[in-house]
Amino acid sequence: MNLAEAPEPRCTICTRALYADEIGRYACHPCARRCDEQLLELAGPRGLYAKLGSRLAPGSGSGGPAVSGSRTAPVPLRLDVLNLLTAGGPVLGPLETWVRDWEARGRAELNEAGTLQQRVNHAVSTLRFNLEWAVANHEAFDEFAREIHLMHRQCAVPVAGERPPRAIPVTCPCGAVLRVTLDTPKVSCYGCHTQYGHSEVLRLPVAERRAAA
Structure with missing residues (x-):
């Protein structure tokens, strides 16, 4: 191949062209730094994961008073938050999966x-x-960084009292309607079993209302 035709090295996360001091890396310095900062914000006694425990009560973190004044979260608990705190949930589960991968x-x-x-x-x-x-x-590394971003977002939303991202219906070429958000890391079509990555699924056309109903 002619060297002039060689593809320009790009960050696998933001896709911008890499600077001279970034050549040979899978991600640019800003994307790697953002990933490191999001990891740092997850852990520790004041981290996002620790703060989830105070968001188990329905109504907590929404700007108003919690449902109960007791120290024990009332029943029913916020199952979305409880799921984030479990061993096999979307925080600890993926983190330890990546540790196993790097351990190998x-x-x-x-x-x-x-x-x-x-x-x-x-x-x-x-x-x-x-x-x-x-x-x-x-x-x-791009897959790793996107998963870290997703778990950071999933923890930050209930801690900050924000509403979860709105689901958008998109249409697979096979005709199946998939519901995704801007944070969806990947999805498998239930119709044709095609695997879509984050950027690929967001490029699918928005489903018409009658199809999404």
Whole structure:
């Protein structure tokens, strides 16, 4: 291939052209720094994961008073928040999956001992310690960064009392209507089983109202 025709190296996350000091990396410095900051904000006693415990009561975090004044969250609990706090939920589960992946490459060590908070802290610390290695060597760093962004967003929404992102109906070429949000990392079409990544699913046409009904 003619060198003049070689594709310009780009960040796999924001897709901008890489600067000279970023060549050989899978992500630009700003995208890698954003991923590191989001990991940092998840862990610790004042992190987003720890703050979720105070958002279990219906009505908490919405700007108004909590349903109950007791220290124990009333029943029913906010199941969306409770799910975020479970061992196999969308926070600790993916974090430890990535630690296992990096462990297989000799760059991390999984520790499933201790409380869920301690496991989150350990996973975040391990991933942050090896982040620069991953940016330069892990071919799926873009997938990793998008999953970190998603779990950060999922934790930040209830903590800040925001409404969850609105679902948008889009149409797969097979005719199936998929409901996605701007935070959807990937989705599998139930009609034809096509796998769509984040950017791919957002390029699908918005479904007509009669199709989305």
